[in-house]
Amino acid sequence: MCSNIVESAPVLLGTSQSLFGMRTMPQDCVTSVGVVILNAGLLHHVGPFRLHVEIANQLAELGFASLRLDQSGKGESPRRPGRSRNESLLLDYDDVRSHFAGLGIDKTVLIGLCSGADDALFIASQRDSIAGLILLDGYASKNAGYRLRYYANRIFRIGPWLRAIRRFASARVYAPEINFRDWESGTDMLRRFADVLDGGTRVLSVFTAGQNYYNHLGQLESELPASCNTAHLEEVYFRKVDHTYNVTYHRLRLLETIAAWVRQNFSD
Amino acid sequence: MEPFYFGDNKELFGIYHAAEGMPKKHAVVVAAPLLNEYMRAHFALRRISLTLAQSGFDVLRFDYTGMGNSKGSLENTLPDRWVDDISDAVQEISDISGNTTVSIIAVRFAAHLAASVTHQRNIEQLVMWDPILEGRLWLQSLRRARPMGTTNFSEYLLVKEREFMGHLTCPSFVTNIGSRPRIPIRTKKNYAVITETRQIQGPPTDVAQRVDLVSFYCGWEDLSSQVLYPHEVIDSICAAIS
Numbered sequence: 300m301c302s303n304i305v306e307s308a309p310v311l312l313g314t315s316q317s318l319f320g321m322r323t324m325p326q327d328c329v330t331s332v333g334v335v336i337l338n339a340g341l342l343h344h345v346g347p348f349r350l351h352v353e354i355a356n357q358l359a360e361l362g363f364a365s366l367r368l369d370q371s372g373k374g375e376s377p378r379r380p381g382r383s384r385n386e387s388l389l390l391d392y393d394d395v396r397s398h399f400a401g402l403g404i405d406k407t408v409l410i411g412l413c414s415g416a417d418d419a420l421f422i423a424s425q426r427d428s429i430a431g432l433i434l435l436d437g438y439a440s441k442n443a444g445y446r447l448r449y450y451a452n453r454i455f456r457i458g459p460w461l462r463a464i465r466r467f468a469s470a471r472v473y474a475p476e477i478n479f480r481d482w483e484s485g486t487d488m489l490r491r492f493a494d495v496l497d498g499g500t501r502v503l504s505v506f507t508a509g510q511n512y513y514n515h516l517g518q519l520e521s522e523l524p525a526s527c528n529t530a531h532l533e534e535v536y537f538r539k540v541d542h543t544y545n546v547t548y549h550r551l552r553l554l555e556t557i558a559a560w561v562r563q564n565f566s567d
Numbered sequence: 568m569e570p571f572y573f574g575d576n577k578e579l580f581g582i583y584h585a586a587e588g589m590p591k592k593h594a595v596v597v598a599a600p601l602l603n604e605y606m607r608a609h610f611a612l613r614r615i616s617l618t619l620a621q622s623g624f625d626v627l628r629f630d631y632t633g634m635g636n637s638k639g640s641l642e643n644t645l646p647d648r649w650v651d652d653i654s655d656a657v658q659e660i661s662d663i664s665g666n667t668t669v670s671i672i673a674v675r676f677a678a679h680l681a682a683s684v685t686h687q688r689n690i691e692q693l694v695m696w697d698p699i700l701e702g703r704l705w706l707q708s709l710r711r712a713r714p715m716g717t718t719n720f721s722e723y724l725l726v727k728e729r730e731f732m733g734h735l736t737c738p739s740f741v742t743n744i745g746s747r748p749r750i751p752i753r754t755k756k757n758y759a760v761i762t763e764t765r766q767i768q769g770p771p772t773d774v775a776q777r778v779d780l781v782s783f784y785c786g787w788e789d790l791s792s793q794v795l796y797p798h799e800v801i802d803s804i805c806a807a808i809s
Contacts, residue, residue, distance in 0.1 A: 309636075545732075
């Protein structure tokens with residue numbers, strides 16, 4: 300166990316020294332695992348309600364170095380001109396990897412919330428050095444169990460019926476529900492997930508009540524191909540927690556969950 | 568862009584944008600809003616800073632004690648500290664740039680904090696975005712802040728009386744903030760861009776010498792993570808500084 304002395308410093312990565320990150324290091328521990336915390340949507344490296352700072356500080360107390368990254372085009376980092384989004388993702392990760400290599404860190408764990416989780420999964424599917432993923436409201440597909448619970452939760456309540464009647468009676472045309480996540484087909488996403496797990500990456504996937512596609516523990520694993528090795532997949536469901544952990548108590552629960560998982564999977 | 572820690576104990580995190588081309592008469596400190604509002608305004612304040620630097624102003628953005636990348640926790644930070652943070656930032660930009668004349672851009676309750684600083688230091692101009700100039704008005708706003716949609720997890724607040732906008736504040740936060748009266752702004756010029764008038768008592772023209780009313784919904788009291796990018800506000804602030 301390390302002391303509570305933690306050092307945070309801004310770093311500028313890449314050949315152009317323009318990719319911004321905040322590095323947090325334990326002062327008196329040596330670690331071979333570096334954790335990269337990706338942007339949550341358009342929010343910068345501090346994270347929603349300072350979540351990323353709290354995660355980084357806790358990881359440092361456990362002996363792990365971390366980098367709260369502003370990916371190209373987000374936060375303090377400029378865009379990479381002429382590069383697609385996926386190209387930028389991988390180039391950003393490669394710059395972080397080089398930085399960690401200079402510190403003697405050879406294993407990486409990625410953490411992402413929402414679109415950050417999607418980015419983390421994509422990077423892990425394209426790079427071999429990812430030892431672990433912590434996905435906060437990452438991908439899951441709606442299955443029969445989801446739909447059963449979704450409608451069962453509403454069929455015996457008057458509110459949803461009244462809303463449905465109002466919609467039917469109204470002359471307004473309601474736009475279809477917008478999916479703000481840039482997901483490929485369900486088959487492709489599940490295949491990507493399976494490939495990452497089969498490649499040995501350990502995954503902690505935490506879901507909250509703040510999304511509209513997951514509503515029971517085990518939903519993600521149940522949709523993965525039967526041949527997929529799910530021994531290193533841990534699924535957690537916080538039924539009464541907001542998507543961005545906007546309550547201090549809920550952030551503390553998340554920190555405990557992350558700490559336990561990291562200790563279990565990556566302590567020397 | 569130069570990120571660094573400053574202050575007596577190197578506890579405040581700041582980002583310095585050096586002026587491009589001929590420096591203008593004064594430097595600028597950006598005093599961000601607090602709690603959840605900080606996160607939402609970051610994108611816009613960065614854009615303002617980049618634009619001003621390109622126009623020849625030296626600009627310093629910073630994080631308050633207990634927030635962002637600065638050291639400390641909110642639970643252990645008295646609001647009085649934030650007045651000192653702005654004052655320290657003014658000193659720092661003066662030292663870095665050689666400009667002893669400094670303007671401040673202040674958002675929401677930071678306007679009240681910055682008004683205090685105008686009594687401590689020679690501030691050229693105070694430019695405010697949706698200013699809240701009195702402590703009790705900010706407390707009212709914080710108490711109105713609610714999650715968007717139907718999700719409300721208030722039953723899980725650790726200390727209901729002092730957890731606001733997802734942040735647990737110090738034990739004397741409510742008393743401290745609630746006792747802060749409106750402070751006269753002691754600058755040669757002051758200007759306000761206002762998108763919401765709920766926190767203003769009396770006509771908007773009482774807030775500043777010049778006021779620009781902009782039609783844009785910031786939704787400061789929505790407990791959301793939605794990043795704000797109000798072009799009209801950004802343009803108005805940059806024009807006021809220039």
